[in-house]
Amino acid sequence: MLHIAFYIRTAGPEWVTWAFQVERENGFVKRGITSKKKPWANIDRRLLDFALIDQVKYLYDVTEELNIKPPRPENEPTNTERQIPGYPSCFVRTPCQKTFEPSKKTLGQVAYYLRDIVGGQPKNILKLLPTTVPRWGGVRILDKGDSIRAAWVPSNQDEDRREATFVRFEMEMEREGEFAPTICYGTLLEILQFDLPEERVLGSFAGRPLMIAVITPASISGDDASEEIITYRRELQQVVVEMTGVVALAGRFKTQGHWVILDRTNGAVRPEFVAAEPE
Structure with a gap:
């Protein structure tokens, strides 16, 4: 009772x-x-x-004066968070595997990502990438942003726990012969920290950390789920984007064999649930 x-x-x-x-x-x-x-x-x-x-x-009227536990400043890291130089808009979060070995596929994608920005040959860039990197378990976006968990972190199997791995992100995609920022959605698999060496071929990335998000994108065509109802049935092959491209946490639910995306980045959630008509 x-x-x-x-x-x-x-x-x-x-x-x-x-x-x-x-x-x-x-x-x-x-x-x-x-x-x-x-x-x-x-x-x-x-x-x-x-x-x-x-x-x-x-x-x-002494609410602030009598607060027993003052609120933590929004943009200060907790004991389980760390700010990476060059990424002032987010904190990475534990757990952290300090000596994780990325797959050859991931290393190759990072090399091509850097090639598209700084130029050069991917094979030359690949030789400069560290083969063991820190792998972080989550990220918190600052200025009242979301806390996102990487999918590699084991779940506690609690039914009430939010998934917190499905994200809205942006990446450059080719359309009509030109590259343009495109809205995408997918599952955040890993957050990798590449500490790059001082090499001229790396351009502006030389001697600094490069934070990479490894994501399996949903099979949609750049539509914005905050403005219309977007559904998908499967996820594509993994892609890599810089951590600055991860915009927010998104939601999803499965119904009738497909996934419906919930995106409230504009302050509203579009999908509507309508009561069934009485029989």
Whole structure:
């Protein structure tokens, strides 16, 4: 009976509301328990104390002054985050494999990516790429952006956990003989840090880190899911883009054999769920 909310008639089945909000509230309450014999007295005292603090905040307009835990500045890294030089718009996140060996396919794609920017021969660039690199487990985009997880990080198999690996990204694609930025969607597989040597052939990338996102793109043709309903059935071969090309976290759900993309980068989610007509 403890797990049946009193508002179940209004809110619907308990799995709709219990999984996140109530569990967080339980975590807040149980931190006040210090007695094994009288835990309920501890809970009562904790709730009463915080209610009194709230009343003082509202009566005397001292909300900021009485904040028990000041909010962390948005653009400061946590203990599990690191900012890579040359990438001021994001923090990479742990876990981190410091000596990961990228596949030959990935190394070749990175060489061609650099060729398209700085010129030169891909085979000469390939010789300069490190064969072991740090592989990061996630990234947080700054200025109230998203926290994204790489697909290689093991999941905890929690049904309520968001996937957090499907992203909106941009890459240069050839259209009508010209390269132009194109909106794409796909699964973020890996975040690789290539610490490049001081070599003139590398141009502006010489002597600095190159952050690469390895992504398997969805089979769509550059359409924007924030403006219209976009669906796809499969993912294509992996591509590599610089980390600055990863724009935001996107969502997706599967229905009738295809995936529907949810993109709220413009503040709205386009797909609409319509109630079935009564039989």
